[in-house]
Amino acid sequence: MAEQRIPLAKAINAALEAALSADPKVLLMGEDIGPLGGVFRVTADLATKFGEDRVVDTPLAESGIVGTAIGLALRGYRPVCEIQFDGFIFPAFDQITTQLAKLHARSRGRLTVPVVIRVPYGGGIGAVEHHSESPEALFAHTAGLRVVSPANPADAFVMLQEAIACPDPVLFFEPKGQYWAKGDVDLSAGPYATGQSVATQFDTLNTAKVVREGTDVTLIGYGPTVVTALKVAQSAAAEGTSIEVIDLRAISPIDFPTLIESVQKTGRCVVVHEAPVFFGAGAEIAARLTQECFYHLEAPVARVGGFHTPYPPAKIEHDYLPGLERVMDAIDSVLAY
Amino acid sequence: MAEQRIPLAKAINAALEAALSADPKVLLMGEDIGPLGGVFRVTADLATKFGEDRVVDTPLAESGIVGTAIGLALRGYRPVCEIQFDGFIFPAFDQITTQLAKLHARSRGRLTVPVVIRVPYGGGIGAVEHHSESPEALFAHTAGLRVVSPANPADAFVMLQEAIACPDPVLFFEPKGQYWAKGDVDLSAGPYATGQSVATQFDTLNTAKVVREGTDVTLIGYGPTVVTALKVAQSAAAEGTSIEVIDLRAISPIDFPTLIESVQKTGRCVVVHEAPVFFGAGAEIAARLTQECFYHLEAPVARVGGFHTPYPPAKIEHDYLPGLERVMDAIDSVLAY
Amino acid sequence: MAETPWLPHNEAEPTVQLVLPDGSENTDTQWDHYRNLVKDVDAATWRTWYRDMALMRRFDEEATALQRTGELALFTQARGQEAAQIGSVHATRAQDWIFPAYREHGVLQVRGVPLKEELHLFRGVDHGGWDTEKHHVHLNTLVISAHTLHATGYAMGIQRDGLVATGDPDTDAAVMVYFGDGATSEGDTSEALNFAAVNQAPVVFFCQNNQWAISVPGTRQYRGPLVRRGAGFGVPCVRVDGNDVLAVHAVTREAMERARNGGGPTFIEAVTFRQGAHTTSDDPTRYRGTDEEQYWSQRDPVERVVARLRAMGAWDERFHTEVTHEADEFAAELRTYVRSLGRPASSAMFDHVYATPHAINQTERDWFAGFERDLADGEGGH
């Protein structure tokens, strides 16, 4: 099949198409995902290709979407729900937290609820309130859910397929600011594209990836901040600092072995995400890395992220978001120890 | 007025009564809080004393309770909502996260929404599913909310009054396992009991409290785990270990200056809460304490709490909860460094 | 009306009733349609229903006793709701699916779910977990009304499977979801009605209006008649005397048939009464009077069936003794089983959190195993 250079949004569209083609039980549900193709056109043309019974425009009710998806999953379907924007997932919070997360355990393993919830998330696109948030930590705290976020088209293509094939419920956070960023994608990879109808390995849902090797500082990001991290690493290299960049990919679980190996090598670590730092994913990473690498750390793990404020209006969002300067500043601070 | 020895549930009842008496704008809303007095009898007799227009049995709808409370608060009322059990707060998650937390900021300070949400939380009482959870971290991540939890009747009495008097929305987590534990309460303390109709200080909503001094290890708990922490400190003392116990009280904000002062003294720290450790409050505490006390820490901050599992059935809940042995084990581990 | 102020908006609204409280036939012609639907109900059927209702009541008494003696932590009493449950569940067929709430003991029983397994939850040994596929009865949830959406989604699945309106009565399937008057206030119930209506999903919303949501009466819960809730969403609805097992059966049979035939959802309000407490932790004397309880005990559903059987000449003491004997044995077995239910292994909490390996879960499970070993070895002791 070979590689194609396509944007992240298109990679997701292709993953959905692969899953819809390979498994008649896969169906998409959400607001405006049918004829419109979603407000980001991520589901463009899929309703035409697979029919409106498989690419379903639902009523405007997020709890209803996730709740009926649970019922469909109990019936043997594999619903992939789209939440239109990050800020609109909260009406579904109860269904996700008390129902979706727990049904496998409550049934003592008898039932599985393979529901995927796709959430365009993150900021930087000049959007209005509630359209730029990063609520991933609010899901990672709950056992039974998997929480992942791809950073590039190739990962998006495989990760989404694995998410759909996985019997566990998956919160799939898509960095909407990267939707139009292109990358090379192997369109023959992933459980559906390769024609394995039943996947047994879910590597990308469980593992972080070292995307640039380095020796002085470990810089961990995921989703939209991986690009920032790579830029920082590049400009730091020019100044003689060697940064190892890790794309977390999975937020629940977190691939601590990979992180630990890196930090034991570098002795310094910075975590960067768009979500507020306070009670964010960086806290869990810093706490556990410190536990595991106590004698290796030359400096405390630094965290860079959003502030403990509502996501600000667009004109000033770039000062809220963890940009190059702030990440650099954190790199400098851990190097200064 | 003098001290009285009363259980925590009664202290909360007394705080509610003081607020209802002092301020006609205070009103209580919730399921079964009226004639029944709540499933824990925390609001016992209040409907009789203040009428069913001020102690309101609402329809069975948590989003409706919080949503209408927001409207009442915008109109100048001070609603105190009861969520019947921790596990039933999630239908209200959207109203709390996207509305209650943000209205003050969105209105650029013009509006305040002084809503208190009382949540009996925590386990250990042999309850069925969804009745023993500790979701506080899911609220602390969101700016605009205050999150607090009293550990004893005296604090409960003052903290709840301050929460009601505070112009910010407050999530007030009540350790239901401690409802019947008695303590001395100064019934003349607190903004309403002292007759200050407008409080300007909200000390207990902002500060942690050193409840036992010590020199070897700082042990931080809140709500239901403070009792455990004190027991551990006592038995450790017998073995010659001096533990400083801190009752966090406030989870948003966290009173880091108090924690830092203690840890800089002891050099060792254990945090204990019933909520799952993964993405729990202990992560934020450990991460920030490590940042601030890097050179003082002799050992990584240890975290003890619930596991990354659904809250288990009652027969085995005591192995899920952070009991004496597990806290002791953590103390031993930080001392072993 | 004047003497029954606790009955919200009840009397005026048309309510299907086929058997009067004294066991005689209601001859009101307005219900001819429903009467005709259940012409096939013979004495044998009535006796089956009586047996089921008697067993259900015995289960209630026994589980309550087990709670009183400390064998169960809690129990949700269903006394008074026997006709609503037994009448409706007998309108389901093997291929249909049920989504119960937490008080549907009679429904579970008729579907063959071993009721002793339902008690696992109340003994605190697991969160439920009977074999859902075997009995076509899904797990209940204690989160009020969340399951109404699952039922609707499930029905949408049956639809997609092509198992609606095939013309084959043994193939066509539908879903029945049970919930209470209080549950109608949750947004999820409304969303479920709407999704069901828009999709014309084969699901019957069976609301047991037992007059109370814990301590909150209908007058504070909704502005009725509650039955009209369905119509507001474009869902046909019907109100039935929930203590008249025949009438309940008639309306439910019609609704399930319609659903199976592709006619979409129905909302049923079964007007009944929770004679017991909300749960064994509850104390109804705090919020309701004995006049109300008396009113309803005169309308007891089990007594009505006995009266009906007598009126039909189909009641005899031998039958009565047989059923009582069966109930005694059932109760004895239940007691023995519950008492024998041991504490699960603590490590069970780590099982089935995920269907595929999850590192945090595994790390914690391993840590716990080590910790338990150390404790057992006395190393962790202080």
Next chain:
Amino acid sequence: MAETPWLPHNEAEPTVQLVLPDGSENTDTQWDHYRNLVKDVDAATWRTWYRDMALMRRFDEEATALQRTGELALFTQARGQEAAQIGSVHATRAQDWIFPAYREHGVLQVRGVPLKEELHLFRGVDHGGWDTEKHHVHLNTLVISAHTLHATGYAMGIQRDGLVATGDPDTDAAVMVYFGDGATSEGDTSEALNFAAVNQAPVVFFCQNNQWAISVPGTRQYRGPLVRRGAGFGVPCVRVDGNDVLAVHAVTREAMERARNGGGPTFIEAVTFRQGAHTTSDDPTRYRGTDEEQYWSQRDPVERVVARLRAMGAWDERFHTEVTHEADEFAAELRTYVRSLGRPASSAMFDHVYATPHAINQTERDWFAGFERDLADGEGGH
């Protein structure tokens, strides 16, 4: 019906209409009641309405243009909904309160909210923030339907304040909440209807059924007629031709009066059409046809007012020119204002997160101030 398949369940349901699309009076006697309610509406009032609707339309055009030229990030177009908004808001009194959604430009305008302040949101300088107390118009939220509960709670507050059914028309107050057809699907809207009904709160639920929720038509959103949604919750309801400003005014006036007088809530479905895109980011050609757009453009609400004025002999070119001139000035001022709206200070994001000091907020604000200083000093530069 056959030629208008996109109109869900529309034609059969009674719909209040007082003026026909061609501007002539609808003489159907079934609407005599409403006709009598608005007998006081004279030519001067009609001209006021025309002016308001014309300004609203001009605002729409101007804001759209500002978005096209990059001055605004987004704009929510309301063209086609002028009669629904202007007719209803004119039924509110100074003491009433409004809870708008994000498309109620005409409502805000009539209540005196400077529309330029509404554009702050779309320019990305703040999240809204006009003076709610001054105009009795609350902030809108982009979270669909969340505000329906706020409106209901607010109405419960007015009730508690003793400002309902006092007998003094300048005292009695009520709340009006605006939302769309899509918003009716969210659980919150249902919960709001229920809370309003149970409390008989003085709140009018004004649903502008503009046929679309972004790309989703009514046929996939609900199984109608939507107007009956109210009745399902025990809330009186009425359906009105939302492009007939007089009819809208009549039904809203009655509903607000009833609410102020203690008669409780009303649900109004105003049948209208969003002639523009959902927002300037939207592309309706992807999901709807021109036949539908033509159907509705023949029922344009502004043209209907002009026709009515003509029919009344109250239209003249001088008046037209006056209003056009006023609209030009309004638009020019709007342009100037929007273009002049600068970037707020970044530190503003730390303001008003809490009303009382919160340590995390303060620490971060201080850190940021230091960071900005360092950056300015060139220390942070790389």
